[in-house]
Amino acid sequence: MTIRVVVGEDSAVVREGILRMLERVEDIEVVTTAADLPTLRAAIGDGSPDVVLTDIRMPPTQADEGISVAVELRDSAPDVGVVVLSQHVEPAYALALLEGGSAGRAYLLKERLRNSAELTHAIREVAAGRSVIDSLVVDELVRARSARDTSPLRDLTDSERAILAMIAQGLSNTAIADELVVTKRAVERHINAIFLKLGLRDAENVSRRVKAALVYLAGGDGSPAG
Amino acid sequence: MADFRLRLAAPGLIALAGVLGAAWTFIAVHGSEILVQRELSAWVRAAFVLANVAAGVYTWWRRSASGFGLLFAGTGLLFALTSLNAFSSPLAFTAGRVVYALVMFALTYVCLSFPRSRLGTLRERRFVALLGGFYVVAWTLVLALAVDLPPGGPFGDCGKACPRNALRVVDGAAGLGRFLGDVANAVTVASFGVVVVLLLVRLGQSDPAARRTLAPLFVALSGVLVSLASYTIARQVFDARPAPVSAAVATTVLSLPVAILVGQVRGHLFAARRLGSLVADVSGAEVTGPEVQRLAGEALGDPTLTIARWDPVASEYRDMQDRPIAGDASDPERVSLELTRDGREYGLVSYDAAVDQAPGVVRGVAAAGLMLIENARLAEDRGRLVEELRASRARIAAATHEGRVRVEHDLHDGVQPHLSALLVKLGIARDMADEPELRSLIDALGDDATAAVTELRTLARGVYPPLLRERGLAEALRAFALTAPVTVRITESGRQVVSPAATAAVYFTVLEAIQNAIKHGGPDLTIDVALDRREQRLSFTVADSGSGFDRNAIEAGVGLVSMQDRIGAAGGELHISSAAGRGTTVKGWVPAD
Numbered sequence: 001m002t003i004r005v006v007v008g009e010d011s012a013v014v015r016e017g018i019l020r021m022l023e024r025v026e027d028i029e030v031v032t033t034a035a036d037l038p039t040l041r042a043a044i045g046d047g048s049p050d051v052v053l054t055d056i057r058m059p060p061t062q063a064d065e066g067i068s069v070a071v072e073l074r075d076s077a078p079d080v081g082v083v084v085l086s087q088h089v090e091p092a093y094a095l096a097l098l099e100g101g102s103a104g105r106a107y108l109l110k111e112r113l114r115n116s117a118e119l120t121h122a123i124r125e126v127a128a129g130r131s132v133i134d135s136l137v138v139d140e141l142v143r144a145r146s147a148r149d150t151s152p153l154r155d156l157t158d159s160e161r162a163i164l165a166m167i168a169q170g171l172s173n174t175a176i177a178d179e180l181v182v183t184k185r186a187v188e189r190h191i192n193a194i195f196l197k198l199g200l201r202d203a204e205n206v207s208r209r210v211k212a213a214l215v216y217l218a219g220g221d222g223s224p225a226g
Numbered sequence: 227m228a229d230f231r232l233r234l235a236a237p238g239l240i241a242l243a244g245v246l247g248a249a250w251t252f253i254a255v256h257g258s259e260i261l262v263q264r265e266l267s268a269w270v271r272a273a274f275v276l277a278n279v280a281a282g283v284y285t286w287w288r289r290s291a292s293g294f295g296l297l298f299a300g301t302g303l304l305f306a307l308t309s310l311n312a313f314s315s316p317l318a319f320t321a322g323r324v325v326y327a328l329v330m331f332a333l334t335y336v337c338l339s340f341p342r343s344r345l346g347t348l349r350e351r352r353f354v355a356l357l358g359g360f361y362v363v364a365w366t367l368v369l370a371l372a373v374d375l376p377p378g379g380p381f382g383d384c385g386k387a388c389p390r391n392a393l394r395v396v397d398g399a400a401g402l403g404r405f406l407g408d409v410a411n412a413v414t415v416a417s418f419g420v421v422v423v424l425l426l427v428r429l430g431q432s433d434p435a436a437r438r439t440l441a442p443l444f445v446a447l448s449g450v451l452v453s454l455a456s457y458t459i460a461r462q463v464f465d466a467r468p469a470p471v472s473a474a475v476a477t478t479v480l481s482l483p484v485a486i487l488v489g490q491v492r493g494h495l496f497a498a499r500r501l502g503s504l505v506a507d508v509s510g511a512e513v514t515g516p517e518v519q520r521l522a523g524e525a526l527g528d529p530t531l532t533i534a535r536w537d538p539v540a541s542e543y544r545d546m547q548d549r550p551i552a553g554d555a556s557d558p559e560r561v562s563l564e565l566t567r568d569g570r571e572y573g574l575v576s577y578d579a580a581v582d583q584a585p586g587v588v589r590g591v592a593a594a595g596l597m598l599i600e601n602a603r604l605a606e607d608r609g610r611l612v613e614e615l616r617a618s619r620a621r622i623a624a625a626t627h628e629g630r631v632r633v634e635h636d637l638h639d640g641v642q643p644h645l646s647a648l649l650v651k652l653g654i655a656r657d658m659a660d661e662p663e664l665r666s667l668i669d670a671l672g673d674d675a676t677a678a679v680t681e682l683r684t685l686a687r688g689v690y691p692p693l694l695r696e697r698g699l700a701e702a703l704r705a706f707a708l709t710a711p712v713t714v715r716i717t718e719s720g721r722q723v724v725s726p727a728a729t730a731a732v733y734f735t736v737l738e739a740i741q742n743a744i745k746h747g748g749p750d751l752t753i754d755v756a757l758d759r760r761e762q763r764l765s766f767t768v769a770d771s772g773s774g775f776d777r778n779a780i781e782a783g784v785g786l787v788s789m790q791d792r793i794g795a796a797g798g799e800l801h802i803s804s805a806a807g808r809g810t811t812v813k814g815w816v817p818a819d
Contacts, residue, residue, distance in 0.1 A: 011643040011647065013643065013646075013647035014643060014647050014650055017647055017650030017653075018650060020654055021654050021657070024654075024657055062639070063695075063696045064696055087638065087642055087679070088683075088693075089683060090692075090693055090705045092693055092697060092701055092705050093693075096697075110642075110645075110649065110679065111649065111676045111680075113646060113649040113650040114649040114650070114652045114656070114672040114676065115656065116654070116656070116657050119653075140709065144709045145708075218708065
């Protein structure tokens with residue numbers, strides 16, 4: 001099953017580069033490209049893609065057009081996945097992307113362009129309705145939250161903390177198990193424990209728990225820090 | 227000081243002459259062989275000499291510019307000369323009687339010219355000229371023809387013992403001479419009547435200041451007229467000398483110098499009151515040069531009063547319309563007074579010499595006026611300076627902000643795409659590379675490029691964070707708070723929108739305040755940031771629970787000063803309060819513009 005992709009990127013060189021990179025991938029087909037928001041919308045309307053890969057910033061406002069598209073598509077085309085390429089490491093942007101729900105959404109830093117595997121992984125994950133949050137974003141959050149004496153994250157063991165980070169990145173239980181070299185069952189147990197300790201829900205739903213974890217880490221659960 | 231003594235000399239001499247004249251009058255009249263009522267006459271006449279000279283000398287002393295003082299004192303001295311009519315020698319008697327007539331004429335002149343030394347209107351001048359001419363003619367005839375001279379008032383009354391006219395040249399016309407003498411006396415009385423009428427007319431036409439000065443004289447002279455007329459009628463028609471009438475003449479005539487003094491005092495008081503109301507009037511209204519000059523002129527009763535101020539830049543005097551004035555100190559009708567402060571000239575006031583005001587009073591009014599104008603000018607200058615300063619600060623703040631925006635834009639949109647392009651090409655190259663060595667080299671290149679991207683990101687964020695621009699102050703502060711090692715609470719309220727430049731100023735200031743708190747606050751620190759947007763302002767408070775610091779002990783480091791400057795340049799205010807052990811609070815606001 002080929003994944004049809006529409007690419008939104010205003011820099012010609014980068015756009016060309018992404019095209020060339022994705023050319024070599026068998027199951028991904030770039031349907032069309034766009035260099036600004038109106039063109040991107042039109043391209044999505046015409047091309048009916050499975051995934052939209054877009055820069056966060058584009059003409060006209062050069063602010064967060066990518067996120068606007070993602071939010072719009074929630075209503076107009078809920079089955080379409082969006083991968084946002086961003087230079088901002090602030091979790092606020094990632095959270096804005098997950099505004100209407102985290103299913104089929106990925107937030108990647110531009111650095112990921114250096115590795116086609118990361119890019120294609122994100123495309124495939126959102127095509128399947130899952131989420132990917134750049135580890136850099138999550139790491140920064142975890143680090144910050146853990147640094148505070150009063151942080152409940154201190155109640156977690158190191159591996160629990162690492163698992164929480166991976167959850168926030170959107171990894172599936174299998175992926176986590178592979179990463180940590182443990183059984184899938186062990187991972188499930190850990191995750192339940194973590195979520196219990198932190199008072200979170202949706203431990204089983206991989207995409208929903210991304211947002212939950214991220215929101216928790218960013219402090220949106222009512223505890224101090226925002 | 228020498229000037230002072232010189233100023234003292236002439237009036238002093240006149241005063242001395244007056245005293246001597248009064249003494250001589252007293253002696254001569256008291257010891258007269260021919261005068262009736264010697265004792266009373268001696269007192270009254272000596273008192274009149276003294277009173278007139280005293281009033282004249284006082285006026286001369288207070289207002290040396292006007293010649294009135296000398297004139298009036300002269301009248302008194304002249305009256306001393308009439309004591310010649312106390313002697314039995316026909317020549318002395320005749321001379322004294324003629325001087326008496328002269329004094330009567332002089333008094334009409336004095337009353338009409340008060341407070342000046344000259345007559346004001348053509349009508350007055352004509353009248354006095356006519357009167358003078360009449361007297362000359364009449365008295366020439368009287369002296370030529372008459373055997374008995376006409377009576378010289380109640381205190382020059384020689385009864386049946388009057389000496390003969392010593393200057394008679396024509397015989398046989400004694401009756402005519404007598405008749406002419408009576409006419410001359412009648413005319414004297416009538417002339418006082420005319421003066422009273424003329425004074426009344428002048429009172430009606432005068433401004434309030436002049437009216438206050440003239441009124442007492444008018445009243446006194448009216449009294450003199452009535453009493454003198456009564457005496458003349460009684461004496462010449464009925465040949466009676468009623469004592470009450472004589473007393474009335476004495477009182478009213480002596481009230482003349484008193485009226486002169488009272489009039490002057492009233493005029494000064496009026497000017498003093500007007501000076502006070504001048505300041506009060508102007509304090510409420512818009513202070514302009516011409517307006518102040520007008521009010522000063524009103525206060526002093528001289529609409530022609532002009533005030534000029536010394537312009538140090540142009541090195542000349544300028545009038546109230548800021549035109550250079552010509553120095554015309556030569557005009558005898560006007561008085562020019564300099565205003566000096568610490569020995570330096572700063573003003574010039576010029577007024578009609580006839581104005582009955584002491585120079586000190588005029589200076590006071592003019593100085594007050596100039597001070598008011600100067601104050602208004604200073605306030606205007608200060609207002610302009612403050613406005614310029616505010617505008618300049620706003621420009622600096624705007625330029626600084628624009629600079630930030632541009633740098634961030636150039637960094638992100640100018641440099642970033644190149645790095646992204648580099649990264650994606652490295653990605654492609656990595657895919658094409660088969661050898662592991664090549665792959666790891668490309669990975670290493672990727673690491674370098676990523677490091678550059680990270681650096682760029684950090685730099686751009688420090689210059690102008692994207693969150694601040696795109697998602698607002700609170701979001702940007704929360705993002706910063708996330709990475710802080712201590713708990714930072716951000717709350718915001720209100721809706722007032724504030725310019726990006728001002729918002730950025732607040733952002734960086736709050737950031738610095740938080741960083742300071744973390745640096746110096748000690749352990750167990752919590753920081754609360756409150757943002758409030760209302761009443762045309764964005765207010766912020768950064769309060770920490772730390773150990774605080776003694777504001778007096780620590781000199782403002784670079785950090786504290788730049789926070790103040792940043793907020794000040796945005797047009798707002800910043801206050802820092804801290805006490806050891808109680809934490810620090812940084813409070814401030816910027817205006818919505």
